Amino acid sequence: MTRSISKDDNNETISRQERECQLAKRLVRADIKDMIPYQSARREQSEGNIWLNANEAGDQQSISVNFEHLNRYPDFQPQALIQAYRDYCGVASESILATRGADEGIELIIRTFCRAERDSILICPPTYGMYAISAQAHNINIEKAPLIADMQLDLPVLASYKNRVKVVFICSPNNPTGNALAMGDIEQVLTLFADSALVVVDEAYIEFCPDKTVTHLLAAHPNLVVLRTLSKGFALAGLRCGFVLSSPAIIEQLSKVIAPYPISQPVAVIASQALCKREVMYQRVNDTLQLRDKTEAILKAQPWLTQLFASHSNYLLFRATNSQSLFRFLLDRGVVIRDQSKQLGLTDCLRVSIGNAEQMQHFFDALLAFNKVYYQQHNNLTRQDTL
Numbered sequence: 001m002t003r004s005i006s007k008d009d010n011n012e013t014i015s016r017q018e019r020e021c022q023l024a025k026r027l028v029r030a031d032i033k034d035m036i037p038y039q040s041a042r043r044e045q046s047e048g049n050i051w052l053n054a055n056e057a058g059d060q061q062s063i064s065v066n067f068e069h070l071n072r073y074p075d076f077q078p079q080a081l082i083q084a085y086r087d088y089c090g091v092a093s094e095s096i097l098a099t100r101g102a103d104e105g106i107e108l109i110i111r112t113f114c115r116a117e118r119d120s121i122l123i124c125p126p127t128y129g130m131y132a133i134s135a136q137a138h139n140i141n142i143e144k145a146p147l148i149a150d151m152q153l154d155l156p157v158l159a160s161y162k163n164r165v166k167v168v169f170i171c172s173p174n175n176p177t178g179n180a181l182a183m184g185d186i187e188q189v190l191t192l193f194a195d196s197a198l199v200v201v202d203e204a205y206i207e208f209c210p211d212k213t214v215t216h217l218l219a220a221h222p223n224l225v226v227l228r229t230l231s232k233g234f235a236l237a238g239l240r241c242g243f244v245l246s247s248p249a250i251i252e253q254l255s256k257v258i259a260p261y262p263i264s265q266p267v268a269v270i271a272s273q274a275l276c277k278r279e280v281m282y283q284r285v286n287d288t289l290q291l292r293d294k295t296e297a298i299l300k301a302q303p304w305l306t307q308l309f310a311s312h313s314n315y316l317l318f319r320a321t322n323s324q325s326l327f328r329f330l331l332d333r334g335v336v337i338r339d340q341s342k343q344l345g346l347t348d349c350l351r352v353s354i355g356n357a358e359q360m361q362h363f364f365d366a367l368l369a370f371n372k373v374y375y376q377q378h379n380n381l382t383r384q385d386t387l
């Protein structure tokens with residue numbers, strides 16, 4: 001009796017879940033039903049305690065927040081925040097839109113400028129995954145102009161898409177390869193698509209190479225849109241704050257589609273504070289770049305390293321003969337990096353974010369331990385050779 005009751009309960013639960021599933025599947029758009037969601041570093045990761053997989057900063061800063069006025073809606077675009085970002089980036093307030101991270105900027109551009117089932121975006125893989133995910137979520141076609149030698153733009157292939165796409169996404173420095181794209185190439189793409197498409201330059205990592213910014217091209221190119229974020233150089237990934245920089249006319253169109261109060265009041269206060277204390281950011285970026293140099297030198301000395309990609313950002317992409325066993329070995333020691341081997345042209349590639357000195361030491365120690373286990377013989381041979 002007891003057994004049959006619990007079995008019935010079980011059946012009931014299963015059939016309820018089943019019913020819920022069927023309803024959701026019946027109502028959802030057909031193209032969303034089969035969509036695979038973005039595997040963010042945070043979603044993917046279930047183990048480890050040294051997080052070097054999401055290009056976040058290794059340390060946090062002290063922040064004080066005044067939680068007054070929470071009974072009131074915030075400004076649509078908090079004035080102090082926009083002014084603080086204007087003073088930082090040198091672009092006029094009318095050309096700035098604050099968003100919930102650069103990811104919202106990406107989605108907003110697609111929603112505002114692309115028609116479902118009719119328009120296309122152009123991406124340059126291997127690149128950041130959210131351009132394609134946002135396009136898919138709105139049933140927009142995705143065209144591809146893969147990067148070529150040295151992970152730079154393939155201009156002839158890009159040109160072949162003239163009048164066939166609405167938005168071109170360029171990531172510079174590019175995630176996950178790390179390199180900035182040639183300024184002259186970006187200018188050519190802007191000219192190429194001058195009358196037919198927006199060219200979005202994602203500068204999420206620009207704090208690590210400020211001289212590579214294209215903001216000075218905004219005045220001459222009305223089709224340029226620059227994406228920025230406080231998640232990387234400013235070490236505020238948990239805050240969710242980014243910016244779209246473009247002509248006031250483009251900003252005006254995006255403003256029609258964005259949520260009515262995208263930036264909560266505490267977010268505006270914290271972001272303004274961080275933007276006004278920029279020396280803290282500059283110091284952290286400097287420390288990160290020094291640690292990146294050290295990490296580069298250590299990676300270059302590894303017996304299994306077959307390629308180290310040039311980086312203008314806070315992470316390094318490298319190719320290893322034994323990428324999967326290395327990835328697993330690090331994970332078993334709590335060091336989480338990112339496997340990029342499924343990306344176009346990046347077989348056997350891993351990406352490590354540059355954390356703080358202590359976190360990087362864990363990474364270096366784990367590499368040493370890996371070599372002890374797998375390269376004992378190799379190490380012995382080298383030692384004997386040099387003796």
Ligand SMILES: *Cc1c(COP(=O)(O)O)cnc(C)c1O
Nearest residue numbers: 101102103128175204229231242
């Ligand atoms: C991290 C990242 C983003 C997302 O930034 P958020 O402001 O945290 O949404 C956008 N683009 C690239 C290339 C990134 O690496």
